Amino acid sequence: MNKRDQKIFALLLGAFLFFYFMPLESVLFAGALLSGLELLNEYVREHILTCLLPAFFIAGAIATFVKKEFILRFLGGGVKKYISYSVASISGLFLAVCSCTILPIFAGIRQRGAGLGPATTFLFSGPAINVAAILLTTSVLGVKIGVGRIVASVILAVFVGISMHLIFREKTEEGQLFMGESRGVEVKKSVLFFFFLALLGFLVVNGLSIDEMVKYALMALLVAVVVFIAVFKFKKESTLQWLTETWNFTKLLLPLLFVGVFIAGFVMPFVPEELVTSIVGNNSLLANFVASIFGAFMYFSTLTEIPILRELIDKGMSDGPALALLLAGPSLSLPNMLVIRSVLGNKKTAVYVLLVIFYSTLAGLIFGYIL
16 A cells, blocks of 8 residues: 555545544534535635636646746746745735635646745735725725735735745746646737736626626626637647646646635634634734634635624724734635645645744734734
């Protein structure tokens, strides 16, 4: 039995023992199981078609059509730091994506040669600084926290990326490979521009707060543009390679996301909300640390962290811990961690998680003292 089979066997054995000895009549266990299934059901209904699938197609397109040299020009290790980190920290500005949806795009640019530092900067900032998140934060939580989120997200994203770079010192000029090398298919730049514009436009339109009929009409139009270009403007081999790369990302990342979302929903009933709110009612180091931990490991659907945070603030949560949760929450989650591990490995993932928690705690503490 090889190591992979041993791990699978140990996982199955652990699951068997857990379910065998855990009494099904336990109200808490039944509630946790139902909570996990409900969150997974919500995730599938609200995220797969309109968020994750477009992200997988974008990741496949990056792996297929974008030359490594293009990524290295802006996000590679040889680029001046103020350019690469500036581009990475604001690249998610117009994408209404959550911590899970950003992952396929992160994996795509990582495959094409993006340096560890800029790639993790993009990974952190993408879900936090999109226009929809900023506008909703400002309107629901107030200008003070809204501005604090913008400033802290960009600064912390750069800090996280630079810290990752300094800790691991990888040779990014040679390109980081993920699921094999893809050379970049030759396509007219004008055609490729409209192709990526339509793919990214789908995510942007999905995040807009406009009339649903108008939104769905625009999204249908963008899908039609993508299909038209793929069928009539690309060579058959190019389209097949794009679909193959998309499927490679999907089959590798989607199962991990499903498992992570279920586990996140399963553990929610075991976390007493009253205990959390009682701890984060002041601006102490412990309060900000607990808020960062809570945000990092809980799963928040796109933009749902804002109304959840509004409820916690109304129950007595202090501004510092509120910002700490708002920084760590969209940037990390249990499903997110499982997928990052498949891209970066155990050591880099662990360090990334610790850095996010550390910097979020620090930012919340400073924000609480300033304001």
